[in-house]
Amino acid sequence: MKTNDYIKYMTQQIVSYADLPKEERLAKREEKRSARQPGIYHWFGLLPYAIMQPLKSIKRSKRGRRH
Template identity: 55%
Template sequence: MSGNDYLKFMTEQIVSYIDLPPEERKKKHNEKKSNKIVANRWFGILPFAYRTWRKKG
């Protein structure tokens, strides 16, 4: 992806975010925040690496 394409993409994302009403932004933020896995937040990438390793074995 060239620099101009990336800049265009980021500008579109920012404008679409700004166009949302404040209630929608808050709702989206809270949904994103609640979907995080607590173990990953507390212990970093180790739980993810362990689960991946177990799935392969």
């Protein structure tokens, strides 16, 4: 891609982003954020999940005994 093509593309992207209403921009950003995996799972895979599941079940069982 030549430099002029890249500058033209970037300008189009910026203008299209700036033309969106603020609510749409925020909604789009929030949608992207919610679609991502949490960072700990992204970087370390299933290991944190495997560790956290038994801890959650222990926490739930302790919470149930307090009644």
